[in-house]
Amino acid sequence: MAAKRAITVASGDGIGPEIMDATLAILDAAGAQLEIERIDIGEKVYEQGHTSGIANESWDSLRRTKVFLKAPITTPQGGGFKSLNVTIRKTLGLYSNVRPCISYHPYVATKHPVMDIVIIRENEEDLYAGIEHQQTDEVTQCLKIITRPGCEKIARFAFEYARAYGRKKVTCFTKDNIMKLTDGLFHKVFDEVAAEYPDIQNEHWIVDIGAAKLADTPEAFDMILMPNLYGDILSDVAAQITGSVGLGGSANIGQEYAMFEAIHGSAPRRAGQNMANPSGLLLGAVQMMVYIGQPEVAEKVHNAWLKTLEDGIHTYDLFKEGTSVEKVGTKEFAQAIIQRLGSKPQKLKEVVYNKENRKQIQGRFNPTVPAKKDLVGVDIFLHWNGVNRNPNDLGKILSGVKSGSFELVLITNRGVKVFPDGQPETFCTDHWRCRFTSKKMDQPGSYEHVLALLNQVHALGLDIIKTENLNRFDGKLAFSLGQGQ
Numbered sequence: 001m002a003a004k005r006a007i008t009v010a011s012g013d014g015i016g017p018e019i020m021d022a023t024l025a026i027l028d029a030a031g032a033q034l035e036i037e038r039i040d041i042g043e044k045v046y047e048q049g050h051t052s053g054i055a056n057e058s059w060d061s062l063r064r065t066k067v068f069l070k071a072p073i074t075t076p077q078g079g080g081f082k083s084l085n086v087t088i089r090k091t092l093g094l095y096s097n098v099r100p101c102i103s104y105h106p107y108v109a110t111k112h113p114v115m116d117i118v119i120i121r122e123n124e125e126d127l128y129a130g131i132e133h134q135q136t137d138e139v140t141q142c143l144k145i146i147t148r149p150g151c152e153k154i155a156r157f158a159f160e161y162a163r164a165y166g167r168k169k170v171t172c173f174t175k176d177n178i179m180k181l182t183d184g185l186f187h188k189v190f191d192e193v194a195a196e197y198p199d200i201q202n203e204h205w206i207v208d209i210g211a212a213k214l215a216d217t218p219e220a221f222d223m224i225l226m227p228n229l230y231g232d233i234l235s236d237v238a239a240q241i242t243g244s245v246g247l248g249g250s251a252n253i254g255q256e257y258a259m260f261e262a263i264h265g266s267a268p269r270r271a272g273q274n275m276a277n278p279s280g281l282l283l284g285a286v287q288m289m290v291y292i293g294q295p296e297v298a299e300k301v302h303n304a305w306l307k308t309l310e311d312g313i314h315t316y317d318l319f320k321e322g323t324s325v326e327k328v329g330t331k332e333f334a335q336a337i338i339q340r341l342g343s344k345p346q347k348l349k350e351v352v353y354n355k356e357n358r359k360q361i362q363g364r365f366n367p368t369v370p371a372k373k374d375l376v377g378v379d380i381f382l383h384w385n386g387v388n389r390n391p392n393d394l395g396k397i398l399s400g401v402k403s404g405s406f407e408l409v410l411i412t413n414r415g416v417k418v419f420p421d422g423q424p425e426t427f428c429t430d431h432w433r434c435r436f437t438s439k440k441m442d443q444p445g446s447y448e449h450v451l452a453l454l455n456q457v458h459a460l461g462l463d464i465i466k467t468e469n470l471n472r473f474d475g476k477l478a479f480s481l482g483q484g485q
């Protein structure tokens, strides 16, 4: 028998306590060797003044056990509250989100009877870095951060997962035809890492057509790897089209810590009525049992759950006259699974967790070799509201601003060139990007030149809202050109 493993458990809000009780009862009956430490998270904790929904002492338990089984919480409405999930993922470095999305046809109604996809979502970066600013009266921005170590970790994690679970193909979705540097890096690193795994097929789709294909023909995919935002949206789509978002479990894995949960929220309208389907949390817990090295328990629970679905014992969300046999509550559903522990599904595919799955999959990354970096200019962003917002007026005002070889070469508004030779039709906001480089962008300068430019612009009474340095890395321009440049 496995040694007892300490885990931290939070029952959350809404239907959380009911589905957690059901899940723990099933794990216990299946022989899980767990030592449970309980913490409070969610609504009550937010109300006590903890802006992230978790109290300081709860972190001690997480640091001790390193494994967190978490029920959904209700996020309070209104400003001032931070997302508990994002806080936990980032604080504990849970860089990968794993969501198996599987159809259970004909026992769960779905338009996609053949669907068995694992979605791997990068969990820490992208637009979720939470770095947002209002810069002018009219303009807000959110920084999209994509790092090489972040891409390497998640891409290796995806291919290691494919090997461990016998998956054949990893598909990457990005929008690198538009975001050439950020999504471009994600795609490039995917290709580099894919080359280390010749036994696994790989392919890349632009996310828009990829998403359409996923919604229409999910059987074309085996595993899909995505940056954070696309992964957040499309993993919900994928879970929903299997038949119910209530069936999806999710694992958040980092180098040292891991958190397991259901995909769905706290469904407050169903709370306290013994109605909720505990399957999402249970399948999250199944992933946890594999992770902590008790795969035989995971296998027993997962197969008993499949047999229960197959026997037509369904909670209200899955119940359908004709296919279902009995409509049951949360507790009765858990009891039905417990009664079937040790049996296997007859029609649905039996689950086997082999030795390979037991090893903890990790996404290594190589240290980045610093490149030779030359400064070839600067973008100075201005909040400017001149008469009629005429770009030629702003160009004229800035025409004398020079330092070293850096001078004004371009002004854009929302990324579109408006000076010199802009088109009169282009709509202009109060937010201007003014690019200073040498005429051909080929002569490096120093930061002193940038400071001199800033002093001159400031002396003209203009409102500088930010700057971005323009660099070459190993001789290659490392910034996007303005549309029309």
Ligand code: NAD
Residues within 6 Å of the ligand: 015, 019, 071, 072, 073, 074, 075, 076, 085, 245, 246, 261, 262, 263, 264, 265, 266, 267, 268, 269, 270, 275, 276, 277, 278, 279, 280, 317
């Ligand atoms: P939800 O997932 O709670 O509910 C969506 C719909 O699905 C509802 O009709 C609900 O009744 C149904 N549903 C969800 N889970 C079910 C289950 N296990 N069994 C049966 N039916 C189920 O989403 P929502 O209503 O948008 O959000 C409710 C609250 O949950 C919000 O406060 C939201 O912020 C929070 N939330 C939390 C998490 C989390 O903690 N991980 C995730 C998503 C939403």
